[in-house]
Amino acid sequence: MLLETYRMEIFNNECMPGAMTVQCFAHLDQDVSAALPYLNAELGGFSYIEDPPSVTFKMHGKLLTVHGRKIAVNALKDEMEARKIVEWLKREINGAWENRETLTPRYEGMPRPQVIQILKCLPKTNCRECSEPTCMVFATRVAEGVKDSGDCPPMTAEAKQSLDDYMAAFSVGSDGIPW
Known part of the structure; x- marks a missing residue:
């Protein structure tokens, strides 16, 4: 240890x-x-x-x-x-x-989600149903990992899937974070 x-x-x-x-x-x-x-x-x-x-x-x-x-x-x-x-x-x-014998060490950060790509998936109505003042702020919160597609009630199922697919590319690591 x-x-x-x-x-x-x-x-x-x-x-x-x-x-x-x-x-x-x-x-x-x-x-x-x-x-x-x-x-x-x-x-x-x-x-x-x-x-x-x-x-x-x-x-x-x-x-x-x-x-x-x-x-x-x-x-x-x-x-x-x-x-x-x-x-x-x-x-x-x-x-x-x-497990270091089975891992390849990584000396750089992971790619980050782009707020504009996230915004493209959103309805862009600034309705505030997500508790954020604008869709741009919501997109920023999604990029930070604070919000996700389920937090935007007006999103269509197709748009939610598109956003979830995009964000999945940035998910790495542990299966469960216990807090």
Whole structure:
């Protein structure tokens, strides 16, 4: 096992003191730098930096960044959610490291969904039924992974399938994210 222990630091965003979310740093007691290209290959990182190594993922509207000695997670409801995500990442890091012989390390981020391509699938009525002010904002939220075709009531079944097919090309990694 590569990553065994860490210390959690939960804090409010100093730039937005009234925010309803918290941030988290997990200070890792073991250096996981060598596992990051394998973790990136396994989960499809949004961005990857080689020096110093880090990989960032966008999942469920959150940014998760894994550095050699630290994990950073934003937009958390509470400490319990932070612990679930860090424990999940710990399992993923250790799994990628244990399976490194069967993985091809990846030293770049995955391609990103294009907002304009997503917008082409939408009805472009700006109806606000999705709780977003415009279809362009909704498309941006889909690209971020926060919304999906099911969140747009006016979309036809054909348009939903088209959007789901397009977004499937950007889905990589674990079968189930447990939070």
